[in-house]
Amino acid sequence: MKELVNKLKGDRVIWSFVALLALFSFMPVFSASSNLAYIGLGKGNTLGYLLKHLAHIGIGFLIIYWVHKVPYLYFRAISKAALPVVWIMLAYALIKGTVIAGANASRWIQIPFIKITFQPSTMAAIVLFVFVARYLSKKRETPVDFKSSLIELWLPVFVTLIFILPSNFSTTALIFSMVLMLVFIGKYPLKYIGFIIGSGIVMLMFFVLIAKAFPESRFFSRVGTWENRIERFTSDKADEDNYQIEKAKTAIASGGLYGLGPGKSVQKNFLPQSSSDFIFAIIVEEWGLIGGLSVLGLYLLLMFRFVIASHKANTLFGKLIVIALGFPMIFQAMINMAVAVELLPVTGQTLPLISSGGSSIWMTCFSLGVILSVTKKEEEIAQELKEKQIREEALQKLIDAQLESDAQEMEEEYSIEDQTNPMNAVLNR
Numbered sequence: 001m002k003e004l005v006n007k008l009k010g011d012r013v014i015w016s017f018v019a020l021l022a023l024f025s026f027m028p029v030f031s032a033s034s035n036l037a038y039i040g041l042g043k044g045n046t047l048g049y050l051l052k053h054l055a056h057i058g059i060g061f062l063i064i065y066w067v068h069k070v071p072y073l074y075f076r077a078i079s080k081a082a083l084p085v086v087w088i089m090l091a092y093a094l095i096k097g098t099v100i101a102g103a104n105a106s107r108w109i110q111i112p113f114i115k116i117t118f119q120p121s122t123m124a125a126i127v128l129f130v131f132v133a134r135y136l137s138k139k140r141e142t143p144v145d146f147k148s149s150l151i152e153l154w155l156p157v158f159v160t161l162i163f164i165l166p167s168n169f170s171t172t173a174l175i176f177s178m179v180l181m182l183v184f185i186g187k188y189p190l191k192y193i194g195f196i197i198g199s200g201i202v203m204l205m206f207f208v209l210i211a212k213a214f215p216e217s218r219f220f221s222r223v224g225t226w227e228n229r230i231e232r233f234t235s236d237k238a239d240e241d242n243y244q245i246e247k248a249k250t251a252i253a254s255g256g257l258y259g260l261g262p263g264k265s266v267q268k269n270f271l272p273q274s275s276s277d278f279i280f281a282i283i284v285e286e287w288g289l290i291g292g293l294s295v296l297g298l299y300l301l302l303m304f305r306f307v308i309a310s311h312k313a314n315t316l317f318g319k320l321i322v323i324a325l326g327f328p329m330i331f332q333a334m335i336n337m338a339v340a341v342e343l344l345p346v347t348g349q350t351l352p353l354i355s356s357g358g359s360s361i362w363m364t365c366f367s368l369g370v371i372l373s374v375t376k377k378e379e380e381i382a383q384e385l386k387e388k389q390i391r392e393e394a395l396q397k398l399i400d401a402q403l404e405s406d407a408q409e410m411e412e413e414y415s416i417e418d419q420t421n422p423m424n425a426v427l428n429r
Contacts, residue, residue: 090120123363125363129325171349
């Protein structure tokens with residue numbers, strides 16, 4: 001165990017917080033999945049959901065380990081090359097989509113040959129954040145030129161958002177907000193940021209107007225859902241979204257200060273998406289206000305650690321990439337909790353590292369791996385370089401030994417041939 005811990009590089013405090021959140025997630029996921037087991041699929045086996053969550057978390061930590069071994073500066077070039085790939089995936093999801101539980105879900109695609117659905121917008125967010133951090137960290141002899149930044153920075157941003165918007169407004173709004181926060185931290189001129197915000201609002205209004213003009217088009221089908229959710233949020237009319245909110249508030253109120261106890265939630269049997277979008281309500285019901293505040297405190301401490309890691313980073317790109325990948329994770333958690341207590345309309349954002357799900361957990365772990373790569377100390381980096389050099393030298397020795405062995409075999413073959421063939425011996429003389 002000690003050897004395994006010693007192999008983990010980077011900020012140990014971030015490792016600890018991530019491990020605590022992941023370990024805690026098994027209890028609410030196991031409890032809340034009974035709704036899916038008994039009502040949704042009718043098999044009544046919650047152990048399968050627990051094992052599935054264990055597999056997702058296990059793969060997620062392998063992703064963290066592999067990614068945190070990669071020098072974070074490599075992601076500068078990777079982000080630029082990955083953007084077109086992400087656009088293709090988003091376009092495919094928008095056009096093809098995947099049917100989940102009989103409903104079209106154009107934000108998901110299914111990986112061929114294996115029954116795994118993947119949400120490309122989660123990958124697009126990571127790639128875009130790293131791309132923006134790359135642009136802001138470039139050394140310039142002159143101040144930022146707005147015209148050039150429109151092509152180099154904002155065009156890729158808006159192209160990505162346009163692909164995500166028709167199927168997922170909340171994710172689009174979250175990504176756009178985080179990009180604006182990042183460019184503000186990166187000292188992008190404030191007057192230009194104001195123009196970009198205004199342009200984003202105009203483009204959104206234009207999109208809504210087109211949706212009104214073509215209401216039958218499947219590309220604009222989600223616009224009606226956005227309007228209905230806002231109307232439901234501001235009214236007391238009974239409907240599906242209000243039903244979810246009411247059940248979530250009932251669960252929170254039932255929890256009291258200390259909660260009903262692990263696995264004793266009642267509202268999990270009535271609350272849709274109890275293991276994903278509304279898992280925070282189940283946590284408060286079973287663990288009480290103390291449990292809910294503890295989870296909130298862990299996320300806030302993790303955000304504080306991200307700030308420290310960003311401050312300690314040796315390069316501007318490192319500082320920006322920690323903020324770019326760390327803060328969206330925390331804001332997503334806050335949005336999930338705010339929806340559960342009816343501070344925000346229903347958005348469909350999961351609770352990072354706690355909610356059940358595959359692609360959301362894996363992309364969160366990928367972000368954490370990059371952040372941990374930034375937090376590695378100079379001696380850890382030197383040790384990795386030394387280990388890499390030792391492996392290369394050992395490989396070179398094996399190659400040299402193999403070449404020498406092959407040369408000796410060839411000499412022996414020629415020697416035997418000379419002895420058996422008299423003509424060769426004469427020619428050699």
